[in-house]
Amino acid sequence: MLNLIKLETNKIFKPVVISLIITTLVTLGSLINVVYKYSVPNTFEFWNISLDYISMLFPVLVVCPICWVMYYERKNNFINYTFSRVSKKRYLFSKWLVCILGSFMIIFIPMLLSGMISFLFSNNVVQPKSYEPNFYTTLFMPDFLMNHTFLYIFFHCIWDGILAMIIGTMGFVFSLYLENILVILTAPFIYFILENFIMSTFGMPKQRLLSSFYINTMTDTNALNLLVGPILAILFIFIFLMYFKISKKKIYDI
Amino acid sequence: MEKIIELSNVNKSFSKKLILNNISLSISSGKIVGLQGDNASGKTVLLKLICGLCRPNSGEIFVEGKKIGKEVDFPHNIGIAIKDFKFPEYLTGLEILENISMIKNRITKSDIISIMNLVGLDYKDLTLYKNFSLGMKQRLNLAQAIMENQNIILLDEIFNGIDDETYCQFLNILKKLKSENRTIILTTHVRLDVYNLCDIIYKINNGSIENI
Numbered sequence: 001m002l003n004l005i006k007l008e009t010n011k012i013f014k015p016v017v018i019s020l021i022i023t024t025l026v027t028l029g030s031l032i033n034v035v036y037k038y039s040v041p042n043t044f045e046f047w048n049i050s051l052d053y054i055s056m057l058f059p060v061l062v063v064c065p066i067c068w069v070m071y072y073e074r075k076n077n078f079i080n081y082t083f084s085r086v087s088k089k090r091y092l093f094s095k096w097l098v099c100i101l102g103s104f105m106i107i108f109i110p111m112l113l114s115g116m117i118s119f120l121f122s123n124n125v126v127q128p129k130s131y132e133p134n135f136y137t138t139l140f141m142p143d144f145l146m147n148h149t150f151l152y153i154f155f156h157c158i159w160d161g162i163l164a165m166i167i168g169t170m171g172f173v174f175s176l177y178l179e180n181i182l183v184i185l186t187a188p189f190i191y192f193i194l195e196n197f198i199m200s201t202f203g204m205p206k207q208r209l210l211s212s213f214y215i216n217t218m219t220d221t222n223a224l225n226l227l228v229g230p231i232l233a234i235l236f237i238f239i240f241l242m243y244f245k246i247s248k249k250k251i252y253d254i
Numbered sequence: 255m256e257k258i259i260e261l262s263n264v265n266k267s268f269s270k271k272l273i274l275n276n277i278s279l280s281i282s283s284g285k286i287v288g289l290q291g292d293n294a295s296g297k298t299v300l301l302k303l304i305c306g307l308c309r310p311n312s313g314e315i316f317v318e319g320k321k322i323g324k325e326v327d328f329p330h331n332i333g334i335a336i337k338d339f340k341f342p343e344y345l346t347g348l349e350i351l352e353n354i355s356m357i358k359n360r361i362t363k364s365d366i367i368s369i370m371n372l373v374g375l376d377y378k379d380l381t382l383y384k385n386f387s388l389g390m391k392q393r394l395n396l397a398q399a400i401m402e403n404q405n406i407i408l409l410d411e412i413f414n415g416i417d418d419e420t421y422c423q424f425l426n427i428l429k430k431l432k433s434e435n436r437t438i439i440l441t442t443h444v445r446l447d448v449y450n451l452c453d454i455i456y457k458i459n460n461g462s463i464e465n466i
Contacts, residue, residue, distance in 0.1 A: 003357070003359040004357065006356065007356040076341070077336075077338055077340055078340060080307060080334070080336070080339050081334070081339060082354075082357055083307070084305060084306075084328055084332045084333070084334055085357040085402070086358065087327070087328075
């Protein structure tokens with residue numbers, strides 16, 4: 001299994017590194033922009049506001065460097081060379097594993113880096129004249145946020161990395177069955193946009209996947225809202241898989 | 255002699271067009287078997303059925319005693335060089351073989367280099383696959399099919415697009431593989447004299463198979 005993981009890692013290493021660099025540049029650029037344009041009462045806010053671009057773009061940043069591999073292996077029938085050497089389940093599992101790890105890294109590393117750098121701008125924090133001491137108490141785990149800001153950011157990054165893994169899985173599943181590379185690479189983003197629109201239209205903005213990205217916006221009383229977006233996405237992946245299972249579409253399409 | 259491949263009453267059709275009709279044959283280990291037939295007669299389909307890439311509409315296929323589709327999805331220890339398979343275009347020959355060999359992790363880089371030398375490819379050549387000539391592609395295809403000491407080797411139109419020198423090289427390789435008691439099934443429509451090397455030749459005609 002380790003050799004398969006190594007093999008798959010080699011395949012996507014360069015694109016993932018490029019995506020990591022782009023994501024880091026977007027995140028840091030956004031952070032610096034926030035630092036010089038906003039007055040915020042806490043370093044965490046610098047970081048949190050700077051997530052706006054990344055929270056919208058992450059489905060594209062995660063899927064593009066990873067999910068093309070499976071498409072090309074199917075397109076040129078290269079995947080058929082693998083079946084006589086390893087079981088289909090093991091091969092696809094190793095591919096999926098590398099896919100979700102890559103997805104996690106693409107979001108986790110730049111966000112954590114940005115979180116660490118935001119502490120360099122502690123001097124730019126401005127306490128408002130009419131400071132509202134209870135402001136942070138309306139957020140998710142406020143005491144933890146105030147007392148262990150870096151750890152809070154760290155767990156926030158892990159959570160967002162998990163969301164990236166779900167989106168990465170969605171892209172991977174699309175790449176197993178769909179025939180068009182453009183559709184494969186943009187479908188998770190389109191899902192993300194449509195889900196955002198539909199949930200907002202139905203008056204459930206807190207349950208969007210986009211809202212799940214900002215865990216601090218969830219108060220202690222509605223923390224379960226965090227799970228709605230990811231669960232809907234997993235459900236969508238599951239329905240998609242079932243559809244292709246029922247329609248008997250093959251991954252090894254001969 | 256041990257029967258390594260057995261097909262029993264195999265039928266295969268695509269979109270109601272019958273390609274193979276009630277095919278039964280058995281192949282002993284260590285033999286070279288030739289499959290003859292016109293274009294679209296079903297030679298490649300038969301190879302794909304044997305290696306598990308296609309499932310028959312009816313009938314049974316056993317490879318090394320295991321029923322395809324029941325006991326095993328794809329028979330392992332089988333080398334396949336099918337004409338419509340391609341490799342990643344942005345890699346060199348050595349990189350492609352290294353990538354494929356990593357799946358099983360059974361052979362070393364020096365094994366790969368010796369196989370490349372055997373089929374007439376230069377392992378130092380940095381030409382990308384997309385710039386390979388047809389002959390180089392065939393050499394690479396043959397190399398991956400035999401590099402892991404596969405017991406059964408299926409070669410589909412491996413002689414297309416190669417020059418006389420390469421052809422002689424391929425014949426020598428086939429003889430060497432036979433001497434190692436490996437079972438080979440091959441098809442070609444360009445180098446018919448290759449069938450002189452075969453122990454058994456089957457002809458596929460209108461979906462039926464006959465020993466010639």
